[in-house]
Amino acid sequence: MNKELFACIDLGTNTFHLLVGHWFEGKLEVVYRERHFVKVAGDGIETIGKEPITRALAAAESLGASLAKHNVVASAAFGTAALRTASNGAVLKRQLEQRLGIPIQVINGKREANLIAKGVIAAGLPVDQRYLIMDIGGGSVEFIVVDQGETRFSESFPIGAQVLRQKFHTEEPFRKSSTESTQEVALFKHLEFTLKSLKSAVGKHATLVGASGTFDVIGDLFGMRVNDAVSSASANKILSLYEQAAGMSDAQRLGDPRLPDDRADMIVVALALIVHVLRTFPQDQIYTCDYALKEGALMELAEQNS
16 A cells, blocks of 8 residues: 555544544554544434534534645545434534535444454454454444454444433432442443343453543553554453542542543443443453544555555
8 A cells, every 4th residue: 555645534422533644564654633522412312412513513624624734535534323313413414514525424333343343453453362342432332353353243332421421320429339329230230231142242252452432541541552553451450440430529530630521421431331341251451452443444445545
């Protein structure tokens, strides 16, 4: 592949991203990144509210202007859970397209999971292992089982951090004592029921690989670099962080320097999701990966235009 530039815009439920770069000799070289926390489902994912729409349109205006500054060979924009779920998603899609200057592909969960898997596999994990890739979004969570470098299972579940926050994290703090609260018990029961198909899909042991969102926080806090795009992290440290965050109020989380302000509201339920997976598939170490949908889509564009 040559050094022609490609661009991907990922219009997620929590965050809008722009990635401009190229793949060269098997490695991603990033020319430009831009990120906006928009929290499109801040007022609910069934119908996107006025304030989230305002944030989304402002972010798209900025991303469109940035994209226009780069001479890219090809570009693609992807809408995920919120745009495919909300009753006014189609209207918002058209408004976003006007500001981005390119069409938006609203993709289903299977396509989203496949792009995530493509990006994670390209990050350089050892191909002779079995992995459970997990990507926590605001509206959905994607799980992909990869064995010997091949995708064996992929599915999207409607249990994103914003969805879980609104349903289960309704009181502060999430846990008021050393024992599980009613809302905590309800959350874990919901995850057990919703993700029961995952047990049979994973089967034997698979190493957890977390991409995006809260896994970025974990990588920054506990990660030991494996390569330029992958870190390893202790499962016990993740469990401990959850226990601590669950006992904090919203103000305490905002004041904790370990927790980014933009994720302080949803990080408890996001960590609970990871804890549930670690309880279901016990392991001492996990991987966190800097690559996900954007990087997979950029690689796909480069392959299509090679």
